[in-house]
Structures are given as structure tokens and as C-alpha cells.
Amino acid sequence: MVSQPKIATQHEIIYPDSDGKPIAENTIQFRWIMTIYHNLAWLFALQADVFVAGDLLWYPVEGNNKIRQAPDVMVVFGVEKGDRGSYQQWKEKAIAPQVVFEILSPGNRPGELTRKLLFYEHYGVEEYYIYDPENNDLSGCIRSGDRLAMIEEMQNWVSPRLQVRFELSEETLTLYNPQGQPFSSPLEIEQQLQQERSRAEQVTAELEEERSRAEQVTAELEEERSRAEQVTAELEEERSRAEQERSRAEQERSRAEQMTAELEEERRKAKRLEMLLREAGIDGDRL
Structure with a gap:
């Protein structure tokens, strides 16, 4: 018997699994996203209550499918691993992703970056890291009260949640896991x-x-x-x-x-x- 597609009722809200945007705009951005995602997934592979995702739509508010964001990489402590079509926060013990990474591409506009910062600040992200591989520029924010404050010195910064160290040379960014080994x-x-x-x-x-x-x-x-x-x-x-x-x-x-x-x-x-x-x-x- 062929199953019929689910039809939304008048009061049912659909939370799409895709926003129609590509994961990355170029190979460099894609490589960085995959590198950070795979290394973090491997780092927390043995911890059942740490969820790592890449380019997954995050819906923080139940009943509103317009409020959403798809971080390049996000890490959530306190929820179980497993496949998801999207991250619907009210179904995940109301836990917001604590750590978010964004890898910039030439197509990123200042206004878009500002909206993302305000979104992550408003909905509870604790650590927010932005890397621009084109210009080899790294910045980060750490939660201070109800806002995300800029980290003044990112060189050799260690993420409080991940225990990952950031090292920025003249050529590129290198991330080191808690054992001191560079990301592969x-x-x-x-x-x-x-x-x-x-x-x-x-x-x-x-x-x-x-x-x-x-x-x-x-x-x-x-x-x-x-x-x-x-x-x-x-x-x-x-x-x-x-x-x-x-x-x-x-x-x-x-x-x-x-x-x-x-x-x-x-x-x-x-x-x-x-x-x-x-x-x-x-x-x-x-x-």
C-alpha cells in the first residue's frame, strides 16, 4: 500500500527541513565546514548526550517556522545523538545550541552577519565563532549575561565548552583538540x-x-x-x-x-x- 503524503491541517505548522540554500558557496567554505563538523563529531563520538550538526535548520520558537537559522556547524550539549530533519528546540528539552560556527564566503553581507549575531544572541548561544578563509580572519563572541560579547584576543583562545584551541597564523587557522592535536x-x-x-x-x-x-x-x-x-x-x-x-x-x-x-x-x-x-x-x- 502506497502511503499518502501528509497534508497539513488548517492549524498545523510545517517546519521545513531545508531553506533551499546550498551548504556552501565554494569549495573552500565547504572544506572548512566539513573539517570542523567531522572533527567535532569525532571529538564527542563517545558522549551520547552531545549532538553535532552541520547546516541543520534550527527552530527556536514553537509555532513560528519563520524564526530559524542554519548554522554551518552547531554543537548541543545535553541532548541525545541521532538523525533529525531539523532542530526543533521545544522537542529537545528546550536546549539551545551552545556553540555555533559560521564559515564566511564572499557572498556574505554585513547585514546578514548582523542578523545572525542578533539571532544567536537572542536565542541563547554561548559561543559564536566566525572564520573568513578568504581573508584569514577569525573572530568570536562569548556570552556575557544576555548578550554575546566580542572576544578581544582570539589567538590561542580555548573554547570553554569544547576545550578546542584556536591558533591563527599568517596563512591559515588551525584548531587543536583537547589533546593538543590539530584538526584533521x-x-x-x-x-x-x-x-x-x-x-x-x-x-x-x-x-x-x-x-x-x-x-x-x-x-x-x-x-x-x-x-x-x-x-x-x-x-x-x-x-x-x-x-x-x-x-x-x-x-x-x-x-x-x-x-x-x-x-x-x-x-x-x-x-x-x-x-x-x-x-x-x-x-x-x-x-
């Missing part, structure tokens, strides 16, 4: 992920080999145990036979002693009879 390019991340997958597969294979060896050793020990039980049973059987032989020998010895005693008694009786006959003057040899 998306290709380098893919290569590193492939290496991690290869190492994981190798470790899995080694564990499987160890498991196989352990099973083999267990089987050999079981076989040895079985043989030991068999030997023990044979020894027990031999001990039982020896015990029976010893019992029979004891019985034979007892019977021999009894026969010896009976013969001795017969001999004694014969001597007594012979002595009585002699006393009676009877020659026992003539009887």
Missing part, C-alpha cells in the same frame, strides 16, 4: 577511521584466535581429565582386585592355621592314646 582534514579522518576499523578487525581476529586456542586447550584438558578419570577407575579396579586377593589370602592363611591346629590336636591325641596303651601293657604296634 575529512580525508585524514576517513583514513584514521579506516585504520581504527582495521585495528579493530585485527584485534577481533586475534581475540577469535585466542578464543579458538582457549577452546582447543579446554578440549585437551577435558581429554586429559577423561584419561585421568579412566586411569583412576583402572587403579580403583586394581585396588579392589588386590583387596579381594588379600582377603582370599587371609582366608587361606586362616584355614591353614586352623588345619595346623587340628593336626596338632590329632597328633597330641595320638600321643596320649599311645601313652595310655603302654601304661596298660598293650603294645600299640600289635593292634
Whole structure:
């Protein structure tokens, strides 16, 4: 059965997943967006309650689909990871993205940048970073009360939320993760992920080999145990036979002693009879 498209009722508000704008206007801007997104996603990969997104529409107000913004990269602490068509804040514990990145392109106009700043300031962003790769210019804002205040010195600035350090040289911007390692390019991340997958597969294979060896050793020990039980049973059987032989020998010895005693008694009786006959003057040899 083919499902029918959902038709909005008169009072239902649709929150589109796309604003029709491209992710980036050029390859440099796209590369920077992907670099920041992938490195942050990797940085927080093991934290289930940190959500990282790129070019995702953020709707801060329920009931108004005109109030929206699509940060190049945003990080939200306190909500679960997972796929979303858009970030509808009222469905996300009312938590606003705490950190936002914007990568500028030649098409960005001052008025647009001002509107974005006011939007992020009004709707609760804590840290806002703007990088212009064309002019190698970096700026940032940090929340102070109900406003976003400019960060006076961005060189070697460390993000309070991300613990990422910004270093601006004459040629380019470099971001360093909390371990002090520079952000990798998306290709380098893919290569590193492939290496991690290869190492994981190798470790899995080694564990499987160890498991196989352990099973083999267990089987050999079981076989040895079985043989030991068999030997023990044979020894027990031999001990039982020896015990029976010893019992029979004891019985034979007892019977021999009894026969010896009976013969001795017969001999004694014969001597007594012979002595009585002699006393009676009877020659026992003539009887």
C-alpha cells in the first residue's frame, strides 16, 4: 500500500527541513565546514548526550517556522545523538545550541552577519565563532549575561565548552583538540577511521584466535581429565582386585592355621592314646 503524503491541517505548522540554500558557496567554505563538523563529531563520538550538526535548520520558537537559522556547524550539549530533519528546540528539552560556527564566503553581507549575531544572541548561544578563509580572519563572541560579547584576543583562545584551541597564523587557522592535536582534514579522518576499523578487525581476529586456542586447550584438558578419570577407575579396579586377593589370602592363611591346629590336636591325641596303651601293657604296634 502506497502511503499518502501528509497534508497539513488548517492549524498545523510545517517546519521545513531545508531553506533551499546550498551548504556552501565554494569549495573552500565547504572544506572548512566539513573539517570542523567531522572533527567535532569525532571529538564527542563517545558522549551520547552531545549532538553535532552541520547546516541543520534550527527552530527556536514553537509555532513560528519563520524564526530559524542554519548554522554551518552547531554543537548541543545535553541532548541525545541521532538523525533529525531539523532542530526543533521545544522537542529537545528546550536546549539551545551552545556553540555555533559560521564559515564566511564572499557572498556574505554585513547585514546578514548582523542578523545572525542578533539571532544567536537572542536565542541563547554561548559561543559564536566566525572564520573568513578568504581573508584569514577569525573572530568570536562569548556570552556575557544576555548578550554575546566580542572576544578581544582570539589567538590561542580555548573554547570553554569544547576545550578546542584556536591558533591563527599568517596563512591559515588551525584548531587543536583537547589533546593538543590539530584538526584533521575529512580525508585524514576517513583514513584514521579506516585504520581504527582495521585495528579493530585485527584485534577481533586475534581475540577469535585466542578464543579458538582457549577452546582447543579446554578440549585437551577435558581429554586429559577423561584419561585421568579412566586411569583412576583402572587403579580403583586394581585396588579392589588386590583387596579381594588379600582377603582370599587371609582366608587361606586362616584355614591353614586352623588345619595346623587340628593336626596338632590329632597328633597330641595320638600321643596320649599311645601313652595310655603302654601304661596298660598293650603294645600299640600289635593292634
